[in-house]
Amino acid sequence: MTDSVIEVRDLRKEYGGAVAVDGISFDIRRGETFALLGPNGAGKSTTIEILEGYRHRTSGDVRVLGVDPQRGGLSWKARLGIVLQSTGEAGNFTVRELLTEFAGYYPDPRSVDEVIAAVGLEHKQRSRAGKLSGGQQRRLDVALGIIGRPELLFLDEPTTGFDPEARQQFWQLIRTLKAEGTSILLTTHYLDEAARLGDRAAVITDGRIVAIGRIDEIGGPEARTPMVRWRDAAGVRHEQRTTTPGAVVSELQRAGGEPDSLEVVRPTLEDIYLGLIREHGSESESESDPTPDDLRADVTESA
Structure with a gap:
């Protein structure tokens, strides 16, 4: 039995001349919760539909529970749980x-x-x-x-429309499923949800993965460096990124007492995510929708 429930290598999906997924690779380990994050149009939905067996890929290799989704039968599908954005x-x-x-x-x-x-x-x-x-x-x-x-659960924007109490209850349900050994692929626009539930995450934009790793490591050390902000006696705003914020604050206090508007900001997953999206520059806000001919071609391939 492999340690991975999903294995993706050089996955590519094109619709006519448009590239929706551009050669991505990643694994999802047995028993983990993996968050696939990205803006609208990044390629998340296309990727997930390929993994679920609903859409054929242009090229690359994909294995879900050891099976190529394009050839998964009823017994394979019975091992999956799928929560779509709408049913x-x-x-x-x-x-x-x-x-x-x-x-x-x-x-x-x-x-x-x-x-x-x-x-x-x-x-x-x-x-x-x-x-x-x-x-x-x-x-x-x-x-x-x-x-x-299910052995593997796909959750596509699962808490859309939930109030805060319902979201908390849902998070507890996911923790229970995880404790039972369920592997989970989660997409969500709520970055606090990904941070609370995820073991690892990948950030995808314009069909490419721009960062992947543990939730507490994604983006690298520099992206997670705290920022010290304060105003001096003249009211001028200052900020300093540092790995030793306590030392910076102590030095400021020794130099002139308690600085005005002093704060130490530690980047959240949302801060890191937004920085990655800005850095890699998503070209569009809405995924290139497949044409009716594209959809018919996928259905014909699946038949």
């Missing part, structure tokens, strides 16, 4: 009916009651899916993604 599930079925139906698709599903409780839909289990609020619908999406007890 459009039939609104005439109740929460419980949908989960019961989906549980029947898997050889070893979770208890429907357990899953309903895990996503906080106990009071809505008899409600029709079409009558749920946006946040409740998102909880149902997550429930459908985990009902099959």
Whole structure:
């Protein structure tokens, strides 16, 4: 059994003359939560659709749970859990009916009651899916993604529409799944979410990975160097990037007492992410959408 649940080498996807994914490589280790981060149009969705087997690649090598997604059968798909950005599930079925139906698709599903409780839909289990609020619908999406007890869980913007309390509950659910050994690929625009849940992350822009590593190391030492900011007696603003902020503050205090507006700022994952995006200059804010002919070609290849 390999230590990696996902192996990607030189993955490339083109739509006509447009390059959506430009030769990226990465692994996701068994049992880890890996965050794939990037602006709209960076190539995240295309990459994930290839990994899930929904879209064919132009070139490169991909293995998901040891299988080429382009050749994954039903037994392979049963080992995956997928939470898309939107699902459009039939609104005439109740929460419980949908989960019961989906549980029947898997050889070893979770208890429907357990899953309903895990996503906080106990009071809505008899409600029709079409009558749920946006946040409740998102909880149902997550429930459908985990009902099959997946080895590998894809979470694409999972907490969109969640209020702060619901997001905290969801984070605890993900920690529980991780403790059970579930491997997770997460995409999110909430950088605090990636920082709390992720073991490692990759930042992708314009179809290329510009940084990859542990959450507490990504961007390198320089990007994580603290900044000391203060105003002098004349009101002039100063800032100094330093690995020894305590020493800088002590020196300032010795020189003239407590500086005005003194603060020590330690870069967050969001600061580092934004710096990487600025440095590598995303060329567009929206991913080049495939044309109808592109989509038909992918469907023909998959048939």
